[in-house]
Amino acid sequence: MIFADSTAAAIRALDRNQTLIIAPIAACEQHALHLPVFTDSILVAAVAERVERALADRTLLLPVFWLGASEHHLPFGGTLTVKVETLQTILVELLSPLAREGFSRFCILNGHGGNDDPFHVALRRLDAEYPGKLWTGSSYWNLAKEPLAALCDGPRKTVGHACEIETSLMLYLRPELVDRAAIADDPSTTPAQLADLFWARDFGRSTDHGAVGYPGFASAEKGRKMLAAIVDRITPIARELADLKLDPA
């Protein structure tokens, strides 16, 4: 069920123990030279809507929370942001009323890398505050790692930024928003030996023109397959979260 389209009475009538709340979160930030700043929000909405459609009677899909933690994108402008600690608190407060109302199953579906740390901490805080409920979340690309890697033709097999995966998805979903003439690869400048290190560097210092990866390999047809693969992976996970036996608090 779609939260934004429903009456409060219809939401109150749901079985709160059996309904999975899906909370898509994203961002509005620079996406290199060729993609719109709302890319992350458009993409996570597309994934979340398709999962909701497949499991409409077991899910309650919240509106996309589009304001993300994107300070590291500010050097390129075109970016709206909140600080990581603010987002962490907002996410706790976004989901708390539903927990107080008695809903028990939550999954944050993330579409923006900068949100990773705040959403993880928010889920830990919510679990401490409301034990016995299911507090889960992931970035959509993490739940579909293998099929996405198999569909990538460029040297990078994971999501970067304005990369082969994000650009393919946008070419499929919103081709009119993609400036194809401006597509340019932005290979990593990180020395190979440091590739596994967490390095808090803004995009002005870590990229050439604000991308991470190889959008030159993107295509709409690949985007269609990628979206289907992501939804195919996440739908059974959401079903399992809706069915999972909950631990007593």
Ligand SMILES: [Zn+2]
């Ligand atoms: Zn992003």
